[in-house]
Amino acid sequence: MPVNAYRSRLFTHIFDSYMTSHQVSGVINTPIQLDNYENGIGYSLFFHFIAREKHSDIVEMLKEDIREVSGK
Numbered sequence: 854m855p856v857n858a859y860r861s862r863l864f865t866h867i868f869d870s871y872m873t874s875h876q877v878s879g880v881i882n883t884p885i886q887l888d889n890y891e892n893g894i895g896y897s898l899f900f901h902f903i904a905r906e907k908h909s910d911i912v913e914m915l916k917e918d919i920r921e922v923s924g925k
Contacts (some may be wrong), residue, residue, distance in 0.1 A: 861886070861899035868903075880907055883912045887923050 862883055865903045868882045883902040889895045900919070 855897065857897060857899055858886075860915070861901070864901060868901075879907075881906050881909055881912070883909070883916060885916050885919060889923075 865882055865884060871877070872880065879906060883904070885900040885902070887898040887900075889898065902915065904912050
């Protein structure tokens with residue numbers, strides 16, 4: 854597993870643990886992975902949007918726009 858993939862998973866785990874242990878609700882973590890590989894050579898980028906649940910539709914639109922612009 855690449856280091857940046859590990860960091861993304863670790864961040865998600867820590868975020869989820871914090872939300873549970875502090876009884877926080879109404880906030881979501883939306884991870885995005887963009888792969889940039891050609892002929893088996895390249896890298897992956899990881900992003901996380903942290904937003905209120907009521908803004909999840911906006912986050913999904915941003916997520917799709919980023920994927921579209923990146924060509925993935």
